Every structure is written in structure tokens, then in C-alpha cells.
Amino acid sequence: MCSLKNWKNCVPFHPGRQTELHVTGDSQGVWDGQRLQQLLGNLVVNALKYGARDTLGRVDVTCDETHIHIDVRNRGPAIERATLARMFDPLMRRLEHRSEAGPAGGLGLGLYIASEIAKAHHGD
Numbered sequence: 001m002c003s004l005k006n007w008k009n010c011v012p013f014h015p016g017r018q019t020e021l022h023v024t025g026d027s028q029g030v031w032d033g034q035r036l037q038q039l040l041g042n043l044v045v046n047a048l049k050y051g052a053r054d055t056l057g058r059v060d061v062t063c064d065e066t067h068i069h070i071d072v073r074n075r076g077p078a079i080e081r082a083t084l085a086r087m088f089d090p091l092m093r094r095l096e097h098r099s100e101a102g103p104a105g106g107l108g109l110g111l112y113i114a115s116e117i118a119k120a121h122h123g124d
Contacts, residue, residue, distance in 0.1 A: 017048045018056050025063030031121050039117040042110040043072040051076035067123075088115040 040059070048057050051074025060071040079087065086092050090112040118124055 017053070019044055019048065020056050020058045021061070022059070023061045023063070027061065027063045027068060029063075029068060035117045035120070039114045040070060040072075042114040043070070046110055047072045047074040047076075050074065087111055 044057060044059060051057060055075040058071075058073045060069075060073075062069045062071075083092075088111045091108045092112070115124075
């Protein structure tokens, strides 16, 4: 049994950006808390990286007796349909960001890892 009582600690810091967090319900369940934090971190970092710089990110966590639903939003440009279908594939990055190198550029694995963590917890 694991409880993420302080979800605010799970939302990563991103320089110059803020994220609103809204949690509804009891977040106790049987899961790997560290992996769930990693999942949330990957989703938030991605949303802030690609979202409009002058707006807040938003995380809604809704918990019931059997599930936790995590909704991460930004106010960035709409994702193209072809990209949307593949955005959780490994090594997938938006074309304009593929030339970035180093830790800030990333490898295109964050959303894939988040997806695999969700699947390991019987989610999608």
C-alpha cells in the first residue's frame, strides 16, 4: 500500500514556469510510489517544455477506490494528428526539437517511460 499524500512534491520544478495542482479523492493504492512520481514528472516536464511559456501548466489528479486518473495540460499549440498517434513511442520527439543535444534536449524517452509505468500499474 502506498499513498502520495503530498502530490506537490511529485510535480517537478521547471525554471520560470509554474504548475497548478488539483487533487480530488484519496490517493492510497498499491503501486510503486517512486515510479508514479517519475511518470508524473515526465508528463509535467514535457507539458512545460512544449507549452506556451507565458501560461501555467495544470495537473489534475482524480482518485477513486480503484483508480487514479492523472491529467496534465498545457496551453501549447495543438499536436498534429500523426504525432499524437506516436507520441508515446520510444525515441519520439517533435521535429523542431530533434537537433537539440544534451540533458536539456533529451532522447525522446520521457513519454514512452511514462506510458510503460502506467501500463505496469494496469493503466494506459
